[in-house]
Amino acid sequence: MLLIECPWCGQRAETEFSYGGEAGITRPIDPSALDDAEWADYLYMRNNPCGSIKELWNHSQGCRRWFGVERDTVSYKIAGSFKLYAGEEK
């Protein structure tokens, strides 16, 4: 069981959260300008790192906000949580 730090609610059990996969995947601003391979790369291709990963979690059973976690995918050790957007201080 992971012990995840929600930036707003503090440390909670993993069962309170939903997983959102790799962080930092940005939807292309103009999808119609991409060819099929580039669109597939955005849609499906993932780094799937063996080691440190930055990933998205949602505190779905709590404050229901999205945030980021840096975690090791081998040891599962969590380095820390981070807020995704500037200005999310409330």
Place this chain on the structure above:
Amino acid sequence: MKYSALNLLRNGLRHNRDWPEAWRHPEPKSHYDVIIVGGGGHGLATAYYLAKEHGLRNIAVLEKNWIGGGNTARNTTIVRSNYLWTEAALLYEKSMQLWEGLSNDLNYNVMFSQRGVYNLGHTLQDMRDIERRVSANRLNGLDAEIVTPDQLKRAIPALNTSASARYPILGASLQRRAGVARHDAVAWGFARAADALGVDIIEQCEVTGIERRNNKVTGVQTSRGHITADKVGVVVAGHASVLANMAGLRLPIQSHPLQAFVSEPLKPVLDTVVMSNAVHGYVSQSDKGELVIGAGIDAYNGYGQRGSFATIEHALQAIIELFPSFSRLRLLRLWGGIVDVCPDACPIISKTPVNGLYFNCGWGTGGFKATPGSGWAFAHTIARNRPHELNAPFSLDRFATGALVDEHGAAAVAH
């Protein structure tokens, strides 16, 4: 030495001192025509069919640990072919047909037991999906039938078929030719048979780099030195993305922990395999008497060969609701494997943008059942440098063309 009743008797009389080792442990050569990266069931099957069906002899299988120590030994050994879509059904059915003759073919008892697999339906929608899938299976020539709660009650007395059950059972699909096989024996049998055809099986040899020149693969770097090769086939399950990265490729794969567990042994209570998609548990009884129970994947990415307790609890809750009499059993062992999950829950058996480099991955939670068929199709793809018609729909290109084979919700997805 051929395994036979006569040789068993003869060696027994000699106190079993003269059995030869099942496969050699050669030093790696400096060059191979084909290198298979990954000594699990799929990799060993690939090497075997490359030698047997395509006449290649200068083949190596490189395994970073030991044979059959990864997902091959970490699954719940279920074999079935009742997939919804024609592309998937035909591929898994090819595998099923190979399973049916595998012990004879390999001269190794893989203990393939066609004890049937039931996929339970708990809701009206489950039953509609089951009827659709059974009909699709029959159109594709697979054996499939729908059974009623009364039939289930007679066939599986331990199953809670009462109307007041927490997960009421409205019926099930049944594939009678499905069943289980001994997972270790599958790896060992393929290893021994491939070795007999001249394949070098090199354990404790980790691939650390894939060498290329002019977009053509030239060899691999390993923990035991540099080895050149004309072709490299990668079939490493959970670490597929890591190997792809070595060749500058990205894959549509996420690696997740998948957990399974066995109970303490008990007398025969379950002579078939029961799976439930809706409550996500599956159970069979091994020949030793242990109940073999599998869970769903843990949601997060992980390479750690272990998962969270909440996932185990979730699966066990479902199993105990289905089989109330199992509630007092204790678990003996639990473990995790790393599964390579594709967006459409179907594998990739494919050429890659790098010439001479082939990938077989993305089997996710259901690769064991495909072991012989996967190796058979991958061997064809490598030897001929083009896919067989059975695995052509499972190319890496499908993610760009959009021709996905969506087996996620449609098939009995609890593998």
